[in-house]
Amino acid sequence: MADFFLRSGRGLVTVMALFWLVFLVAPIVVTLASSFTSSTYLTFPPPGWSVRWYLSAFESEWVWSTFWNSVVIAVVSTTIAVALGIAAARVLARHRFYGRGAFEYAVLSPLIIPGVVVGFALLNVSVLIETQDAGLLNLIIGHTMVTTPFTLRSVWSSMAGSDISLEEAAQSLGATRWSAFWLIVFPLIVPGIVAGAIIAFTFSFNDVTISAFLSAREARTLPVELMSHIEYLPDPTPAAVSSLMIVITLAFFLLVERTVGLGVFADR
């Protein structure tokens, strides 16, 4: 009897788990599959296969211009977020001072404040100082602030594993503080920096919430532009663009998996 319960219980868990795992990949698979449709409307499964919507995507001006906007924003904001993340991680990992808790709270606060609030609050400021048309700058600022907690966490956890006595030994042997940092600490935290940078880049490249508030007319990101095309364009070009975004994200995902492992995501 117990054996029966055990086996049917396990079978039930397996069936439910498989159902929900399929649920998790379903929209991704459907997007990829329907982008290869030969028909002029979206349906799944497609009646026939073709790459015409990819050609259409590559020929669309809006795809290229917003793609480059997104790349520039992601590269610049990731670079600044990594620099801020390293500095903040160093402060938190090596120093004890009055107000350290407040410092940690401040730097991690973008994880606490809802994205719409960050986006709308920054929009308010840009209107006040009349920079609301500098879309690219506003987007870079917004993306930098919300991705810094990711780079901080990632670098911080790799610093926690490095031994401070190595640095002290280098300094007692005559290294300056800077060269001790570059020669001893930096190589040890490279995995943390790489992981943090990839997470920040992926977040920025795919973000909708912050970007929806800060995108100006001439500076829209690919996801925001894609959003309006999903609403208004009836042809499957957005499916091809979405699929390309999935492939880019997959490339970064595999990069993390091969280099530092998926633990960085599970460590939330």
Next chain:
Amino acid sequence: MTAGRARGSGGRFPASLATPVLLAFAVFIVAPCIMLLVKGLEPTAETGEWPDFTNVLGVFDSKVGQQALNRTIRISLIVTVICLLAGYPVALFIARCGPRWRGLLLAVVIFPFLISAVVRAFGWTVLLGDSGLANKGLIALGLIDRPITLVQNEIGIIVGETHLLMPYMILSLLAVLQRIDPNLKHAAESLGASPVSVFWRIVIPLTLPGLLTGTLLVFSLAMTAFATPFLLGGGRTPILTTLLYDYAFTLFDWRLAASIGIVLLILGILFVTVHRFVSSRGMRSYG
């Protein structure tokens, strides 16, 4: 997360490192939020004095605001329950798998939450549309005669948010499931406990901290999600976040938008406080 040993600087404020970071966050996070507070509490009437709470409270007095709040809470509760009921078997299954499969299944869980919300919403629009796979499946099963509306309404939001947030629940549960000593289960079984009672009396209590963390995380993220409900909810089912967007960009009433922002800000801080309290309690009692 553990910090390294702190030595050397003996309590001095590390000004050269900390100042640029603090400055960035003061200017681009703290100051904008304070501005939002000022804006949301601006007096409505000419003669009113500054901290005027009528707008913030007024958000919930108006019919639209009241409905949006109710809808936000209702959807968040439903999504949390589904994530809990669905995430638990998935986490159990993954924890049971061998290392090779576990890696692959973890990838299946983690990958979707890196994908842009627009892309995922797009996938769901295709799947849940009138001629989509979901409607075809329901008709084939004989549950319905003709296609039912599954997107541009609350159902669409619930499906999309469940997809968005289930990974958080699964990862929270896996974190505690993997720490359970298998000998505990073996010991209980050898003492005559049935698999059912092993599950209810050993597995469930030991995963309670993960369950609580996952539940809080999913509920709070559901309350403040924007892109998914915006894309899958259509125009007629506003929740708090999409109502804020409407006030800001359709009605251009920024004072009301700021008032909703204040409410969302308070919710965000509230959830983190509760989460910290619960997780510190959880650690102590379940170590």
